[in-house]
Amino acid sequence: MGLLAIGTPLEWSEAKKVSSHVRSWGIEQLLAIWRNAKGKERDALLWGDEVEYLVVCYDQDNRKVRLSLRQADILAALANDEKLLKQGGGVPDVQRGPVKETETTAPVFHPEFGRFMLEATPGKPWGIGFKDLLDVEPNMKWRRTIAKDHMAKEEYPITLTTFPRLGTPDCTVPSYLVSGPKLRSQFVPDEIANPHIRFPTLAANIRSRRGRKVEINVPVFRDEKTQWPFKDPTVNYDLHQWPEDDDVRNGAAKENHIYMDAMAFGMGSCCLQITFQAKNIEEGRKMYDQLSPLGPILLALTAATPIYKGFLADTDVRWNQISRAVDDRTPEELGEKPLENDRWRLPKSRYASNSTYISQDSRLRPEYLDPDLVFDADLKQRLLDGGMDNLLATHFAHLFIRDPIVVFAEDLQELDLTKADHFENLQSTNWQHMRFKPPPPGTDMGWRVEFRPMEIQITDFENAAFSIFIVLITRAILSYDLNFYIPIAKVSDNMETAHIRDAVSTQTFWFRKDPFSPRPRASANSGAATPVESSRPSTPFGPVEDEFERMTINDIINGQTSSSSSSGEGFPGLIPLVESYLNSMNVDVETRCELARYLDLIRRRADGTLWTAAKWIRHFVLRHEGYNKDSVVGEDVQFDLVAAVERITKAEGRDGLGVEMLGRRR
Amino acid sequence: MKLVLSTSNIMSGGPSVIRRPAFEKSNTELTSSLRANFNTHQQSSTTTTTTNGTSTPSKPSFRTWTTQQDSALYIPTHTASLLSEPREAYDITVKLFYLPNVPASKRCIQTREAIDLVLRELGTPSIDLLIVSFPGISFDADDEDSDSELEATPTIPTAPNTSSSPPDGGCEDADAAPEDIATMITTWRTLETLHDEKTVSKLGISEFGVQRLNKFLPLARVRPSVDQINVRDCCVVPKPLILYAKQERIELLTHNDCTNVLPRGTLREILGSGDKGVGVLAGDADAAEGLKGEIEPQWVVKYTAVVKDRGVVESKGYFAVAELVES
Numbered sequence: 001m002g003l004l005a006i007g008t009p010l011e012w013s014e015a016k017k018v019s020s021h022v023r024s025w026g027i028e029q030l031l032a033i034w035r036n037a038k039g040k041e042r043d044a045l046l047w048g049d050e051v052e053y054l055v056v057c058y059d060q061d062n063r064k065v066r067l068s069l070r071q072a073d074i075l076a077a078l079a080n081d082e083k084l085l086k087q088g089g090g091v092p093d094v095q096r097g098p099v100k101e102t103e104t105t106a107p108v109f110h111p112e113f114g115r116f117m118l119e120a121t122p123g124k125p126w127g128i129g130f131k132d133l134l135d136v137e138p139n140m141k142w143r144r145t146i147a148k149d150h151m152a153k154e155e156y157p158i159t160l161t162t163f164p165r166l167g168t169p170d171c172t173v174p175s176y177l178v179s180g181p182k183l184r185s186q187f188v189p190d191e192i193a194n195p196h197i198r199f200p201t202l203a204a205n206i207r208s209r210r211g212r213k214v215e216i217n218v219p220v221f222r223d224e225k226t227q228w229p230f231k232d233p234t235v236n237y238d239l240h241q242w243p244e245d246d247d248v249r250n251g252a253a254k255e256n257h258i259y260m261d262a263m264a265f266g267m268g269s270c271c272l273q274i275t276f277q278a279k280n281i282e283e284g285r286k287m288y289d290q291l292s293p294l295g296p297i298l299l300a301l302t303a304a305t306p307i308y309k310g311f312l313a314d315t316d317v318r319w320n321q322i323s324r325a326v327d328d329r330t331p332e333e334l335g336e337k338p339l340e341n342d343r344w345r346l347p348k349s350r351y352a353s354n355s356t357y358i359s360q361d362s363r364l365r366p367e368y369l370d371p372d373l374v375f376d377a378d379l380k381q382r383l384l385d386g387g388m389d390n391l392l393a394t395h396f397a398h399l400f401i402r403d404p405i406v407v408f409a410e411d412l413q414e415l416d417l418t419k420a421d422h423f424e425n426l427q428s429t430n431w432q433h434m435r436f437k438p439p440p441p442g443t444d445m446g447w448r449v450e451f452r453p454m455e456i457q458i459t460d461f462e463n464a465a466f467s468i469f470i471v472l473i474t475r476a477i478l479s480y481d482l483n484f485y486i487p488i489a490k491v492s493d494n495m496e497t498a499h500i501r502d503a504v505s506t507q508t509f510w511f512r513k514d515p516f517s518p519r520p521r522a523s524a525n526s527g528a529a530t531p532v533e534s535s536r537p538s539t540p541f542g543p544v545e546d547e548f549e550r551m552t553i554n555d556i557i558n559g560q561t562s563s564s565s566s567s568g569e570g571f572p573g574l575i576p577l578v579e580s581y582l583n584s585m586n587v588d589v590e591t592r593c594e595l596a597r598y599l600d601l602i603r604r605r606a607d608g609t610l611w612t613a614a615k616w617i618r619h620f621v622l623r624h625e626g627y628n629k630d631s632v633v634g635e636d637v638q639f640d641l642v643a644a645v646e647r648i649t650k651a652e653g654r655d656g657l658g659v660e661m662l663g664r665r666r
Numbered sequence: 667m668k669l670v671l672s673t674s675n676i677m678s679g680g681p682s683v684i685r686r687p688a689f690e691k692s693n694t695e696l697t698s699s700l701r702a703n704f705n706t707h708q709q710s711s712t713t714t715t716t717t718n719g720t721s722t723p724s725k726p727s728f729r730t731w732t733t734q735q736d737s738a739l740y741i742p743t744h745t746a747s748l749l750s751e752p753r754e755a756y757d758i759t760v761k762l763f764y765l766p767n768v769p770a771s772k773r774c775i776q777t778r779e780a781i782d783l784v785l786r787e788l789g790t791p792s793i794d795l796l797i798v799s800f801p802g803i804s805f806d807a808d809d810e811d812s813d814s815e816l817e818a819t820p821t822i823p824t825a826p827n828t829s830s831s832p833p834d835g836g837c838e839d840a841d842a843a844p845e846d847i848a849t850m851i852t853t854w855r856t857l858e859t860l861h862d863e864k865t866v867s868k869l870g871i872s873e874f875g876v877q878r879l880n881k882f883l884p885l886a887r888v889r890p891s892v893d894q895i896n897v898r899d900c901c902v903v904p905k906p907l908i909l910y911a912k913q914e915r916i917e918l919l920t921h922n923d924c925t926n927v928l929p930r931g932t933l934r935e936i937l938g939s940g941d942k943g944v945g946v947l948a949g950d951a952d953a954a955e956g957l958k959g960e961i962e963p964q965w966v967v968k969y970t971a972v973v974k975d976r977g978v979v980e981s982k983g984y985f986a987v988a989e990l991v992e993s
Contacts, residue, residue: 042751044975128977279976479979481678517678584970584979586759586795586892589908589918593901 007408009201012208018412019403025415026404026422027379030396030438031386033420037439038281043446045475046125046277049467051140052270052456053118053147053157056642057173060154064635065642066173067116067163068155069191074118077150078109084146088123099124104135107143113202114268115194116172118147118157125277128475130591137464144460144649158645159456159463160304160613161269161318164638167260167309168234184213184242185262187234187309192264198406202429203263205405206328213244216265216324217257221312221501221618225630232259234309258311265308266325266351269318270456272302272463274470275437277446283478284447285359285392288436290477291470292354293484293511294574295433295453296494297556300503301605302455302466304613310638312621312631315499316614317455319433323351326431328405343401344374350402351431353495356395357488358436363517364391367544368487376400399430418442433495453495458613458645459652459662465598472595473574476581482515486548502615505608508550513571557606575603604663611660619660620644667957668738669937669946670783671986673699675747677979691837691896693924693932696966696984700936704944707731707742727955728946739957741937741946748789749971749981756971756980758793760784761872761894763927763966766801766842770849772964774856776987780967781865783985788971796857797870797894799925800850802842805873805895837924847878851885858888870894873925876910883914894919928963928986937961947990959990 010018057068078084079094089106090096099105105123112119120143126132147157165171167187180190182200184207193199207213220230227233235253239245244261253259278284303316327349332342339345348355355370373394380397384390404425411421418441427435435450451470457463476482490510497507551560551571559573578599582592604610611619621627626636633641644657653662676699711730733743749756762780764773785791860866870892874882883889893916897903900920911918935942939949939956948956964987971981 042755045977127975475977478976479677581979583920583922584982585972585977586757586919589895589897589900589903589920592920593903596900 007410009197010407010409012205015205015407018407022404022407022422022425023400026426027382028415029417029420029423032417033438033441034388040446041280043277043279045128047471048121048125048275050119050121050273051463052112053159054163054270055116055118056156056158058154063639065639066171069115069172071111071115074150075109075111107139111194113194113199114264115192120147130587133468134591134594136467137460140460140464156646159270159458160645161455162305164307164633165310166268167265179241183262184244186236186239188262188264201406206326209328211330212247213261214263214325214327215252216260216321217254218308218321219314220256220258221314221631223629223631225628230256235259258308258313260309263325266322269322272454272456272466273450273452274467275448275450276474277448281447284449286361287449287474288434289357289359290484291451292434293486293491296491296498297509297553299453300498300553304455306614306618307633310633312633314501316501317499320499323349326351346374350429353492354432354434355488356398358391358395360391363483363485365544368485370488373398374401400426402426402430405429458648461652465601468598469602472578476577479581481517483517484512484515486510486512504553504612508552510548511551511556512548554607558603575599610663613661616661667990669988669990670738670740671700672744673703673983675981676983691922691924693927696927697932704742708944746787753790755973757974758971759795760793761797761968763799764801765963765965766926768964770853773853776965777856780965784967784969788981792865795868795870795892796866797872797892799872800845802844803873804925805875847881854886861888876907890916892917892919894921896921927966930961930963933963933988934961957990959992962989962991964988
């Protein structure tokens with residue numbers, strides 16, 4: 001999350017008045033970008049990963065661990081490290097060194113929403129050279145080392161998705177009073193968020209637009225001694241400082257759920273995101289569509305979030321909590337009240353799974369699209385008038401149903417078509433599991449696609465493994481022209497399924513049975529020699545329902561056996577597809593050996609031999625002597641858990657700790 | 667008669683994806699993509715004959731979907747599929763499999779023929795890497811001396827190799843003895859010429875261990891820059907080979923091909939008139955249409971064109987050539 005321009009942010013009541021204005025300027029900027037860049041061709045594959053850390057601070061004497069809110073100090077130290085700058089690293093928002101053409105470029109660091117968070121990315125993008133792939137893991141380790149070197153002795157960067165006891169008393173250092181004016185949360189102080197004006201404004205305006213605080217209810221894990229029905233004992237029903245203090249008295253906290261009330265509970269989560277540059281807009285659109293059905297699968301496979309606010313949850317992933325943490329929908333949009341002032345009912349939060357497919361692909365059947373998709377018809381018409389095709393215009397007109405949340409007064413004076421600020425205002429506050437990114441104006445970047453569902457993993461080995469796996473999958477998709485289309489509504493269903501505790505071993509997911517396109521009829525080869533037949537498959541389509549079925553994650557990753565599939569040989573499996581791709585490439589033995597370690601991790605996570613982080617963390621808590629079988633994750637348990645996690649990032653299971661997740665490492 | 671079999675670009679066809687452990691050797695990709703390409707062409711020339719009001723699709727004569735040119739039969743009728751981007755965008759690798767029981771004296775002409783087919787298929791004047799596979803060599807990571815002279819004792823096949831291939835697509839690599847270095851070097855001279863002519867930028871060999879490399883390298887004028895080996899687990903490549911390869915600046919690459927990639931029995935089955943065949947060869951019993959004679963696989967060539975800076979395999983396929991000898 002880069003820091004956008006500084007200025008005077010409008011309060012929601014003011015921002016609301018100019019929302020149409022911002023949207024229409026955003027659409028004009030989008031059209032300008034699209035016109036400029038739609039013909040861009042032959043861009044190389046470049047890609048980047050983003051790793052996010054929680055900064056924890058140990059209090060050894062009291063056996064406590066808290067979140068450190070020293071993000072600004074740490075970033076300042078990073079931005080002023082001469083040696084780091086010389087190597088090309090630093091903090092791009094403040095200062096960084098020059099990107100090296102040939103030598104290694106040091107990683108760069110970025111602020112994030114949470115003041116206890118840090119984001120790190122490679123200093124320059126990766127390519128597809130296999131050597132680049134092998135640089136990813138050491139680079140991630142280097143990032144963590146640099147981050148740690150700019151922290152205090154008792155601080156450490158860990159890659160847990162959430163801090164287990166975020167929102168309990170005394171969970172930060174320094175400590176601040178809760179119930180601040182921006183978040184109005186009874187659990188976390190305003191100081192939990194990055195103080196850059198953009199972030200508190202984002203949180204405050206989401207709350208204002210919504211008309212109450214955000215409402216995050218996570219089902220609690222019911223253990224032997226959990227009070228049942230469970231009424232979140234940490235909720236205070238007697239606060240009277242803010243109007244929003246009424247929320248809980250109006251039933252915001254649901255029975256048998258852990259209740260949270262602030263953006264920080266969602267946007268304070270760490271994830272692993274991968275962005276790819278496509279060769280042109282068509283390839284970008286294809287990647288967006290084909291990676292979309294993989295999102296929920298990778299979410300379940302990377303599950304790492306079993307604890308919220310000091311309680312074991314009955315779900316394993318962060319996704320829906322973030323979704324609710326930034327849900328700015330009004331009661332009318334939510335369908336709780338008749339539509340009077342708002343324009344439409346909105347089935348999803350701004351942070352949600354994708355609702356569109358965008359590729360101009362003969363394999364994209366109309367049946368895959370959402371017939372009830374909400375989009376802004378006027379803005380769509382403007383895009384169509386500007387020359388954009390129906391699918392892409394629909395996609396952006398769908399993103400533009402939202403209001404801009406943070407608007408700076410200074411930006412509304414003049415429309416600058418050489419910039420993307422208004423477009424990005426909407427684009428970057430639509431947090432879907434895939435993001436289709438037009439080239440930023442004034443750069444030579446190409447069209448990009450971001451894959452956003454994965455949870456951050458405890459070790460850099462795992463984070464590298466999942467990043468590289470996704471890169472290899474995209475290469476297999478493009479090489480074999482794979483087809484993973486299923487109705488987009490089924491992708492959303494899968495996203496819900498992915499939340500279920502241990503979904504990776506216990507649930508099935510909708511997935512396409514045959515990823516291959518029918519073999520082109522005779523002489524319809526891709527070459528230019530015989531342009532007789534069109535690329536449209538000549539076999540007629542059967543019913544959509546016959547194209548997909550429920551599969552286990554193991555089936556999807558490792559392939560169906562003929563007995564586990566409903567017909568024929570069954571789905572070949574993502575790993576076999578990647579292996580087939582690698583067998584077509586010239587890969588040296590050492591590289592192949594390294595890649596095999598990564599693929600093996602994913603293979604064994606999928607078949608259940610190795611545990612997800614969620615399962616491991618859950619197990620750690622349940623076995624801890626300080627745990628009382630009552631779903632409560634106390635200070636003592638958290639202290640040992642965080643220390644164990646730190647140890648695992650260093651030893652990666654070689655000392656036996658975490659071996660259930662990582663297997664025997666060399 | 668010479669039979670020229672081709673797969674076309676197999677990247678868009680599903681069956682070539684191997685659903686088994688990655689490092690298990692297999693010729694499934696070749697055999698299944700040959701079958702798939704034959705079937706596609708056969709179906710597209712299928713005509714429906716109407717007799718007495720009932721229409722029955724008849725299996726078309728192989729003549730309708732193959733082409734005879736001089737003394738060669740192209741199965742199926744072949745049309746090139748040219749690369750879509752400029753030559754420099756690609757990394758083109760070709761692997762040529764010399765098959766067992768073919769006299770080494772034929773290799774010179776066979777090599778040129780194979781390279782020529784690939785160049786015309788892709789519409790390119792040159793290739794980046796040509797790897798050759800000699801019959802009978804099999805790399806065994808568990809036995810560092812696997813390529814010593816001891817192994818050269820010919821294993822005599824217990825039965826004539828006319829049975830069909832193993833059902834799992836595994837390899838029948840044990841039916842030929844490795845050649846001596848002198849014979850290999852004779853073949854290598856042809857490759858060196860291709861290199862001199864700049865048709866091929868780099869040369870490679872496959873399945874060579876330290877011993878064999880040690881004997882081969884001093885005799886090679888153009889040294890191989892690549893040694894392609896198959897190892898079940900690529901993390902257990904013998905240390906001496908890694909060190910030797912580093913020292914000699916030979917890159918060790920992985921593969922999972924069978925050395926004897928196209929046994930006679932397999933080819934016979936694919937082309938035969940049985941259930942699994944496409945009816946190019948006549949069956950034993952029927953005197954109907956179909957070519958008669960003994961089939962002798964000569965060589966197989968695999969080509970792969972990868973868009974370099976995107977890591978995308980744009981084109982991959984095989985040609986296989988066999989002689990049909992009138993019996």
